[in-house]
Amino acid sequence: MYAQNTYFQNTAPPSQALLDSVNGTSNRKEAASQYAGSNRGEDLQATFLRLLIAQLQNQDPTSPMDSSQMTSQLAQINTVSGIAQLNVSLSALAAQLTADQQTQAALLIGSTVLAPGNSASVTEGKSAGFGVKLERDVTDLQIVVKNSAGQVVDTLNLGKQSAGTVPVGWQPKDASGNPLPDGTYTFTATASAGGQQIPLKTLSTSVVHAVIRQPDGTPGLALSNGTIVGLNDLAAIV
Template sequence: MSNISVVNQSTTANPATGSLAGAAGTAASTTGAQIQDQFMKMLVAQMQYQDPTHPMDSSQMTSQLAQINTVDGINQLNTSMTAMSATLQTSQAYQAAGLIGKTVMAPGSSFTLSNGTASFGVQLPKGGASSVAVNILNSAGQVVDSMNLGSQGAGVIPLSWNGQDASGKTLPDGVYNLQVIANTGGAPVAANGLTASKVNAVSTAASGGAQLVLSNNTTTALSNVTQIQ
């Protein structure tokens, strides 16, 4: 705003030059009402000490008034958005609490074989893949079984495993890892492995979003859940 400066406490006017002097205040530490009040005081001072031979341009004054109203409006909008964000975060936390005790499918590479059964999945991007394979690895990183899924479209592909290796031998319960290999025309496709885990609790992330605490000792955002079982 030309010829107008926002200050923290006081404003001094120089009658000889019609200019204002003072320390500039920061909008971050000043409310919209305070900014507007200071602006009006300075505008009155400018009009009081203006040079009669060069009076203030009315269009310039109107422009300055419009600018200060815009600043005040932005401050009010920021306050409203902050309140709305807090409400949405609270609503998300309540929604996430309803999942406690349920099994969800979320991105992950490790899963638990329990009583000879395990559930996991694959998520493919738009366009799918012409060839999809899943390798199951033990704690030593050795491939114990493989699944050839062939051509698959985009979306979530739920899978299950009976806990037997490639030769049909039953493997002990425990933690295993999955490796997804997908490609189209020889080019790799970005496919995600999905693991099924029970939701034990809900926590809040530093960003304010709800986080699900899973039974596999990991946490994931509510937005990452692809399926509720």
């Protein structure tokens, strides 16, 4: 008994929140929430055991602690400790996944990709083309290309297309077959099936220049057209 008293006196007293939790004077969920963010599960267990010893030493001899209450309290502290350990494990896993994504993204530097956008560049009379992402099969897909002045310079009738990413190899020529001058062009696309318009997304062809860290911690790809996209936004690597 003397050794137990000496051990308890030489250690830091338990917090009021933990006292309330064990004594049943506070909500169990609130106590668990308070300690779930801790990464010191061992400290919580040690504090609980010191508190349990104090309770046993000071209990009423005529009305000793119910064994079922002790079992319930032990289950509570084990649950809190398990939640704390789980949080640590999940944080480590999230950090590892982010690092893996950054490594994968770095491998794309220099690659040509299709990503959300509606522009197409013409250099030395050639273009890398563009693309369209369809939500479902369509019976008619039409693309209209305009120059920097907003004038229509070409119209592409691609007809029936299946759902998914549709790469378009565009030859930069006008309706008369004359080569278009170098520069940046924009395009729009419309698709239909059964007389109804089908939702779609236009895709620009760009080169990955760098990998950056976005505000949410995920890697972003800096593209040659000046935009930044996430890995999930890539429609194709061409």
